[in-house]
Amino acid sequence: MTYQLTAPLLDACVLGIVRHEDSYGYTLTQKARQIVDISESTLYPVLRRLQKSGYLTTYDEPYQGRNRRYYTITDSGRNILSYYEKEWIIYKTKIDELISDSETVPLLEEGGSDEQE
Numbered sequence: 001m002t003y004q005l006t007a008p009l010l011d012a013c014v015l016g017i018v019r020h021e022d023s024y025g026y027t028l029t030q031k032a033r034q035i036v037d038i039s040e041s042t043l044y045p046v047l048r049r050l051q052k053s054g055y056l057t058t059y060d061e062p063y064q065g066r067n068r069r070y071y072t073i074t075d076s077g078r079n080i081l082s083y084y085e086k087e088w089i090i091y092k093t094k095i096d097e098l099i100s101d102s103e104t105v106p107l108l109e110e111g112g113s114d115e116q117e
Contacts, residue, residue, distance in 0.1 A: 005036060005038075007046075007049075008084065009084075009088075010038070010042075010046050011046060011049070011050060011055070011080075011084070012081060012084035012085070012088065013032055013035070013036065014028060014032070014043070014046055014047065014050060014056075015050065015055060015056075015073055015077050015078075015080065015081040015084070016081060017031050017032065018056065018071050018072065018073045018077070019073050019077075019078065019081060022059075022070045022071065022072045023070065023071055024068045024069055024070050024071070025040060025043065025044060025047065025069065025071075026040070028043060028047070028071065029043050047071060050071075050077065051071070053076075053080075054074060054076045054077075055073065055074055055076055055077030055080055055081075056071045056072065056073060056074065056077055057071075057072055057074055058070060058071055058072070059072065
């Protein structure tokens, strides 16, 4: 089963990767692909958005006669990533409660609705 990634979740994934080490676009894509289905054409707009928001900065390094653009996380990026991590725990817990086979989740009334008539 495949789940759609929202923009904030994609942002969190990219920031999580870059938090550990500066990375260039191709390696970011490869690391992200180990977990989610993402293409470079999807990733680069995310990188631009994060850079424009001040969560990432870039620098160029020569590599085999060409420059590679590396992305590094900023303090603001670390702050928003911390926020995303807290929000993810809350969201994940709620989803786990909904889809788990647990007595802690109130069952909907027969008919598929919890609204009172």
